[in-house]
Amino acid sequence: DAKTTQPNSMESNEEEPVHLPCNHSTISGTDYIHWYRQLPSQGPEYVIHGLTSNVNNRMASLAIAEDRKSSTLILHRATLRDAAVYYCILVSGGDSNYQLIWGAGTKLIIKP
Amino acid sequence: GAVVSQHPSWVICKSGTSVKIECRSLDFQATTMFWYRQFPKQSLMLMATSNEGSKATYEQGVEKDKFLINHASLTLSTLTVTSAHPEDSSFYICSARKGGPRAREKLFFGSGTQLSVL
Numbered sequence: 001d002a003k004t005t006q007p008n009s010m011e012s013n014e015e016e017p018v019h020l021p022c023n024h025s026t027i028s029g030t031d032y033i034h035w036y037r038q039l040p041s042q043g044p045e046y047v048i049h050g051l052t053s054n055v056n057n058r059m060a061s062l063a064i065a066e067d068r069k070s071s072t073l074i075l076h077r078a079t080l081r082d083a084a085v086y087y088c089i090l091v092s093g094g095d096s097n098y099q100l101i102w103g104a105g106t107k108l109i110i111k112p
Numbered sequence: 113g114a115v116v117s118q119h120p121s122w123v124i125c126k127s128g129t130s131v132k133i134e135c136r137s138l139d140f141q142a143t144t145m146f147w148y149r150q151f152p153k154q155s156l157m158l159m160a161t162s163n164e165g166s167k168a169t170y171e172q173g174v175e176k177d178k179f180l181i182n183h184a185s186l187t188l189s190t191l192t193v194t195s196a197h198p199e200d201s202s203f204y205i206c207s208a209r210k211g212g213p214r215a216r217e218k219l220f221f222g223s224g225t226q227l228s229v230l
Contacts (some may be wrong), residue, residue, distance in 0.1 A: 032216055042224060087155065102155045
């Protein structure tokens with residue numbers, strides 16, 4: 001079965017870039033890589049997702065390795081509001097076999 | 113963006129009582145909704161997948177008679193924890209997607225419900 005592995009926690013200084021890694025060495029060709037983040041006592045919030053090519057949006061960038069066995073979520077300039085647990089998730093399937101493989105999450109600590 | 117509303121945000125109840133949690137998609141029709149459970153410092157665990165107009169599909173180990181799911185309309189799914197006990201205390205989260213599930217589409221999550229059973 002596919003699996004996603006993330007570091008338990010990371011620290012970064014405010015206003016510096018943050019690179020959050022995720023390993024998914026057993027990813028299949030049709031699995032999408034999603035990232036969500038969760039603040040305390042709240043539901044997860046969408047950050048970014050992609051399949052093969054790197055992706056950019058207003059929140060972050062997603063760098064996907066050429067072999068797709070790993071990916072990195074990049075926050076270009078972290079703020080205190082970015083402190084959260086970041087989940088890397090493999091999403092696959094359609095109507096009948098839809099599946100999400102959640103990583104354990106990385107707790108991002110931002111130091112002022 | 114799409115909004116998923118979950119209510120209540122927190123609830124405290126006595127052991128043996130039942131609690132209902134609502135999940136609404138406010139600006140889109142959600143044919144599929146998902147219910148998760150989360151213990152402190154852990155990732156979300158999928159409990160069941162709810163499809164509008166049909167019976168929910170429960171994950172292995174989740175008691176369907178204890179966690180009743182009703183998805184009666186395209187904008188509302190409810191989770192009822194029946195005869196709740198202290199071990200049912202947890203953070204419950206719903207999520208929804210427009211139309212059927214597709215791996216390329218993003219999910220929208222409710223804000224969660226903290227259930228405390230005394």
